[in-house]
Amino acid sequence: MASDSSPVKFDNGPSSPDDSFSSPIPNTSSPAHLRRRGRRQASTPSSAAATPPPNPSRFANSAATPTPTRSAKRGRRTANSPTPAAAAATPSSTDDFPPPSSEGGDDMEEATPTFVWGTNISVQDVKNAIQMFIKHFRDPQELSNDIYGEGKYTRMIHRVLEVEGEWIDVDAHDVFNYDSDLYNKMMRYPLESSTSMRNLNPSDIEKMVSLKGMIIRCSSIIPEIREAVFRCIVCGYHSDPVVVDRGRITEPTSCLKQECLAKNSMTLVHNRCRFADKQIVRLQETPDEIPEGGTPHTVSLLMHDKLVDAGKPGDRVEVTGIYRAMSVRVGPTQRTTYIDCLHIKKTDKSRMTTEDPMEADKGSQRVADDVQFDEDKVEELKDLSKQPDIYEKLTRSLAPNIWELDDVKKGLLCQLFGGNALKLPSDASFRGDINILLVGDPGTSKSQLLQYIHKLAPRGIYTSGRGSSAVGLTAYVAKDPETGETVLESGALVLSDRGICCIDEFDKMSDNARSMLHEVMEQQTVSIAKAGIIASLNARTSVLACANPSGSRYNPRLSVIDNIHLPPTLLSRFDLIYLILDKADEHTDRRLAKHIVSLHFEDTEIAEHDVIDLGTLTAYVSYARKNIHPKLSDEAAEELTRGYVEMRKRGNFPGSSKKVITATPRQIESLIRLSEALARIRFSEWVEMRDVTEAFRLLEVAMQQSATDHSTGTIDMDLITTGVSASERMRRESVLSAARNIIMDKLQLGGPTIRLLELLDELKKQSSGSEIHLHDLRTAVATLASEGFVVLHGDSVKRI
């Protein structure tokens, strides 16, 4: 089949001499890139006619309906219908419907008028109409200057002949615009309808349908005989090729050679027969089409020739074909159905090409990963992104059951969208992931926020610090020997590569696991030593952690580090640290109580107004992460620099030697990531001034909460980076020098010792006013001891 009756060949009226307009071929897009955008409009011609596609380039691109393909292929199938039984059993079959474009050409010119079965449509008329269309159709966009140029489809046919292709794609719009009658005929015989697999019903049989779905199984390639050659075993005469007719080959009963005429002597010569490829593919509904409480439907597809292996299991495709039913041996009253496939379009090419941090790998994944974006959805998301208050709206929609905490939610939103990961040619890389730490009192819905983000994030892992070994590739069941409590220790970070790792009870995480986090949060890898080999695994993950203060309540007098006992080095890896303090506000409590009561006793759903539902939100996030990669505009970059310098300046108090670090270079990176995420939220390819301003605001809100030195009221990054504020450091220094002075005064070199408590009393005497604790002194003495000034034996200090 492959060579001779290539469906386009014969209807290449255009290649006959009479239409040899010769002209260079301007601006056509290569057929390889043609996409079938026009499909949907095609089935609603009236609306399509009313609103012609506005965008010329898109129009050119949308030369996509597979119409000629299908009609062309039909013709071939007519000759060798693979469904002999069905053809016989169901006379309503349009198998013998002469396809408009493919019949004739060479040998059927003289045929008596044939009609499409059951209609008065003359095959000849249709054929002529198609030739007219091919020859005379001019793309309105090109009309302007080249009226005598070659028609769009003539050119395409030429091209397809050159590349030995088998079909061209025709935009049904063009057909409609040129000849609406032809269009109607094309659409109705066979009738094409875009439908869902679930809605296929007996009335669709023998009609053209188009379906979306996912390929779940492909059979091996089946050779199908198209032409058979027989040989006479008596005289050795080879018959002419016998063509398959309605799925059957008629074996000559006697030798055709006049001299021989032996009966029943013909045998098949296999290696001279011609075969074509055939394949049976099973298509299954995609998750979004499955109704509640149902299982996905499947349908079989019959693929021929070039369509064989056009898709592989797991691909999401849109297929066009003729729905057929045929009888089966297992039950004479039953019919098995399949789609005689004419065209297949993969719908998820984008997934292969992007190198996005969230790009889905193969394997077990959350459903959210599989959110596919058809054009309607994309349009919807884009419309959404254009709303002026989209940022606010998204914030509102994030965990709508948790009230207030708007700035925290905004931070989380930024984390969900993420910044751009950057890899420099010098192999230096900057992470795009934003890490957030929530610190706060118990019962402040931190965990709920985590759970929510976990659900929303494309590849969220939720784990408790108590059971995270962070690195293990497997999980481990551990049992507390004393209480018998069981916990699951899981290697959360590796599992959440390219996702968000939500760690609850971060403070309870083992030191070992935490030290791994250093690497994860800066290098984005995890090193695992196993069997003497150190493997470095990717863990490109954002960390969202929440920690409870080590006392039962957060002590605002102490620094964050003192409150949660986390090493400062780790703390500084978080872009944003939020303090969520429970203000014991009766109003909030009442609201919670009301909410829970209504949840239990009112059947009416608590409708949250004006929020985006979870599904859309997930899609919005995934789409943005996949497709939007904002860059810094000059203006934004300038603002970043200016803002950063200003932040640093705030630490310099004029006329004072006191120097407070109010911002570190890490913050610049954080700011860039935040601004990028904010631009992404708006689906904007450019980071604008306002994004930077908002990023500064977010950072400052977070810092204000967590890095404010309570004794001075200013932001002090040292609180985060070292756990000691500048004012505290100064205080310690003064204690140190006072202690040194006292020791110098009171103690002789190698002389008698002095007890710490005595020393403390002395200190207190000298520095009346400021409070000095024993542990402050102990620290000071330890420092002195390290200087080799004194030695400390238990409680007694000796000068050396």
Place this chain on the structure above:
Amino acid sequence: MGGPPYDCMSNPLGAVRLTFEKAIGLGSETLTHPSAFDGKDWGALELFRHFLFQESGLSQVPILNPKTLRWVQHNCLVRYRGMIQDMLGNEFYVGAYREEGCSWRTNKFTDVSQYAMESPSDTCIWERRLLYCVPVPGQSSWTVLSCDMDPKWSSQSREKRRRMNDEDEVPMDLAPEDEVKRSPITKKMRENEPPASSEPMDLKTASMSTIQFVDKDNLPCLVKIYDSPESDLKLNDVFEFIGVLTFYSELAVEKDENDELSNILYDDARVHLPPNKVPRLHCLVHRKLAVHDFLLGSPIMEPKPHLVKEIREALFRHLTVVLGNDGVAAHFMLLHLLSKVHTRVDDVAVGKLSLNLTGLSKESVSVFGTRLSQAFKNLLPFTNCMPLTLEYLNTASLAPKKDYQTNRLIPGVLQLPEGSHLMVDETQLESGSLNSIGIDNVKLLKNLIEFQKVEYDFQYYKVEMAADVQLLIFSEGKSNIVPADLIVPFQPSSLESSEIPVGEALEAWRWYLATVRSLPHSIGSEMQKVVEDDLVAARQADRSLGSRDFSRWLTMARLISSSLGETSLTLEHWQMVKEMERLRKERLK
């Protein structure tokens, strides 16, 4: 109609045919083209409904199970009770056809045309849905209907069967190579049979070959649904289907080597579920079964409070004894047994109340676990146990999984119908590594207990299905693998075994559990205020309380109120909740 000219029981297709002929107007002036029906009902169902429900024919219709399968007739009316385990999509069939010169005939409700369908000149293709049904997992024995049929009917049919045997028309194939395989199963089946219903030997052996792989408790059935919207029947629903049985080997798959295409296209259900192994039921009438439908003989009682309280008291005493005189645990257990998911708001399954009994060791579980399990089997329709060991976690398939080779949904342990009870015994869980299956399984269990949802694995994607399963966990310490709503340290004080409850009491308890669970519930505005104030006060006093705790309290409040047969929350109930929580907290210390 003075006595219908057909027998709905033994010749349902005849009845269908009559109505069809009437509907197309056979014998009258104007003929209706059957395509006008489009496969929809033309009045046959009304006839059967009338027969089943008005003339109380339902009780005469034999229940299809491995035992009855041996004597029920092909093309007879049967009923089947089971869970929809898989949906095999739609099947097209020649619904009506006409031979040259003959009138229209229908193939609805049958797989085989009753007349030879040589070369019909006209056909109508209709569609029907295929549902693969299995007996409900963990079904308690008391829910299984006994097969004591109307003796007249069954003896009659035996008569028939015997006659057919004589005429050698039994449509069963006796493949000789099955001989060996068959004998142990035959033996097993005999053992399982109560002596009362023993049947003639010849019958048993004659039909054995067809049901050799159908073990006693597991007779699947392929149900073909004709007239019902898709939304009526959902996966995991428990239904009773009444319809025409197709079960004989003539339909066995003939491997037609020549027709390669049709074999490949037709490789799904019908090949993997050959009709001589899995009976087909062409469904005429179906109804969703609630627990009430399993209660035999008990009159439908009004849930009057005093009556309910009496039964509650008795049941509570029973549970207390079963739980070794631990009254507190028995209180919580009672509420747990009454819990069900009432509504879902976002991700919150409101109404669930899973229970974790802690302080159990391997040894004590063997005593109390067995006792409880026995008690549940007597009380609840569907009970299941899960021994949570490392090996189990690492190997078991908890989630149903789609097998694309056979195009079937392979059932998982967690494919359970609404209202199932699941006991998880975590006492045997040792420390150790989980493999990837184990991780998935732990996640599944966690999702089930937290959100009452199970992810079904369709390989290329997962589909989340809502579930409503009561979970009871036995563990040494608090289980963080399967975190329950309620943690109750179990403190039995006696090992005295409970008396076996008598039938009447059991029936009352079953009725109680089934009825009370579905009582409506409301809260007065005054009470609402009280509850809210209490919640606020509680939170002011203890900041660690969160929505989870409040939610639990309210669920308990509702259940306590319902358990007493009342439909609105009173102050008394609310105080009981607070008292129970106090007692529980004391134990947790």
